[in-house]
Amino acid sequence: MENVVTLKSAHKPLAVPVSDRTRVLVTGADGFIGSVLTPLLLERGFDVVGLDTGFYRAGLLYHDGKDRPATLTRDVRTLTAKDLEGFDAVVHLAELSNDPLCQHDPKKTYEINHLGSVALAKAAKDAGVSRFVYASSCSVYGAAGDSTKTEASDPDPQTAYAHCKMLVERDVQALADGGFSPTFLRNATAFGASPRIRFDIVLNNLAGLAWTTGRISMTSDGTPWRPLVHVQDICGAVAATLEAPREAVASQVLNVGDNDNNYRVRQIAEAIGEAFPNCKIEFGNNAGDNRSYRVSFDKIHQVLPGFRCAWTADRGARQMRALFEHIAMAEPEFNAPPYTRLRQLQRLLETKQINSDFYWRQHDLS
Ligand SMILES: NC(=O)c1ccc[n+]([C@@H]2O[C@H](COP(=O)([O-])OP(=O)(O)OC[C@H]3O[C@@H](n4cnc5c(N)ncnc54)[C@H](O)[C@@H]3O)[C@@H](O)[C@H]2O)c1
Numbered sequence: 001m002e003n004v005v006t007l008k009s010a011h012k013p014l015a016v017p018v019s020d021r022t023r024v025l026v027t028g029a030d031g032f033i034g035s036v037l038t039p040l041l042l043e044r045g046f047d048v049v050g051l052d053t054g055f056y057r058a059g060l061l062y063h064d065g066k067d068r069p070a071t072l073t074r075d076v077r078t079l080t081a082k083d084l085e086g087f088d089a090v091v092h093l094a095e096l097s098n099d100p101l102c103q104h105d106p107k108k109t110y111e112i113n114h115l116g117s118v119a120l121a122k123a124a125k126d127a128g129v130s131r132f133v134y135a136s137s138c139s140v141y142g143a144a145g146d147s148t149k150t151e152a153s154d155p156d157p158q159t160a161y162a163h164c165k166m167l168v169e170r171d172v173q174a175l176a177d178g179g180f181s182p183t184f185l186r187n188a189t190a191f192g193a194s195p196r197i198r199f200d201i202v203l204n205n206l207a208g209l210a211w212t213t214g215r216i217s218m219t220s221d222g223t224p225w226r227p228l229v230h231v232q233d234i235c236g237a238v239a240a241t242l243e244a245p246r247e248a249v250a251s252q253v254l255n256v257g258d259n260d261n262n263y264r265v266r267q268i269a270e271a272i273g274e275a276f277p278n279c280k281i282e283f284g285n286n287a288g289d290n291r292s293y294r295v296s297f298d299k300i301h302q303v304l305p306g307f308r309c310a311w312t313a314d315r316g317a318r319q320m321r322a323l324f325e326h327i328a329m330a331e332p333e334f335n336a337p338p339y340t341r342l343r344q345l346q347r348l349l350e351t352k353q354i355n356s357d358f359y360w361r362q363h364d365l366s
Helices: 034-043 099-104 106-126 160-173 202-213 231-243 265-275 298-303 313-327 341-350
Strands: 003-007 014-019 023-027 047-051 089-092 131-137 143-149 181-187 189-191 215-217 225-230 253-256 262-264 280-282 292-295
Touching (some): 023 034, 034 047, 034 231, 089 106, 089 231, 099 106, 099 160, 099 341, 131 231, 181 231, 202 215, 202 225, 202 313, 225 231, 225 292, 225 313, 231 253, 253 298, 262 265, 265 280, 265 313
Parallel strands (some): 023 047, 023 089, 089 131, 181 253, 189 225, 215 280
Antiparallel strands (some): 003 014, 225 262
16 A cells, blocks of 8 residues: 655645555564564565564564564553554554463453454454454464364464453454454463563473573373464464465465464473583473363464464473573573563552553652
8 A cells, every 4th residue: 555645835735655664563563573573574675663662672682683663662452443544454462361360360461462453353344454464373273182284273282371362352353344454363371582581481491491401390191282383483474474475365364384284282391402502401291271282283284375384392492492502591591580581560450650550550669
């Protein structure tokens, strides 16, 4: 879409093309995925604006030297259609982003993740934004045992986080029409390096433990299935969705990952053991976590033929080791609150930097 500024002159109006690139708003731009996604979208020629309330900005594990877009410090719950005018697409990542965080306060989770996301989609539709890419999750499949789930399988969410993902998919799909095309990307569990690292996701957590303590004691017996996907591959899927013809991705639900990256937790630990050979790994006897699912990733390769996953758990484990060596990561960094999302939000609540509705409180430091 071409945005045109018309400058009035004494003679005739002069039309200056400001941008003929696709204008994309990325919510959650300063999160784990967002801080890898926004540089990638800029590199692929999109005109990008970021938005993030900044819960985890206190943590920046390393400098990647990449250009980033201007990013607004706003809560998505305050956005109106007026704020979204002029965008061609919204990529919506900004939510409370994992199970423990959401179990901690399910009511707030529904307000932010379910109601907040649906309100954002409505505002986008009212503003004439034609594409809405939603970061859903394979966790909607829940306790699936050994069966392989496809996009046509019935969801069976086990947690408030996963239940909200399902509700957002349902309610945003109901908004779809000829002018508004949502796409639902059900990402597998992410791993890999991002400047806004998360150490509360399985592979990154195990890698950090291996590096800082030389010991991994798992409560799980290692049998649950957990599909993984590298953060760069998630970002590749988002870019491919934005680049695909709208009719190819409109109202599509796509599992994001690769069939070869369905791992048992034990195999993830083994990949860590290969990359960190001095690390001792022990398994427990399952501590009641019944989330286990294998997922088929056939559909995304049909709908987005250019998409492929470049990363495996082995390669990701080696990447984490190279990163820790590069920055000489020490234990206080590994355990710093911003890298464990629940710990950081608890800290912000305890110190009253955010209120019980998760809005920042104003504090006069003058
Ligand atoms: N990382 C994964 O394994 C994974 C897997 C599947 C789906 N997802 C989904 O992808 C999205 C991004 O995940 P992530 O790992 O980057 O999470 P993250 O927690 O690192 O990033 C989320 C970002 O959103 C921001 N945010 C949260 N609530 C907000 C609000 N109300 N207003 C404005 N900003 C807000 C946070 O400050 C944070 O920077 C989430 O929706 C998550 O559920 C992630």
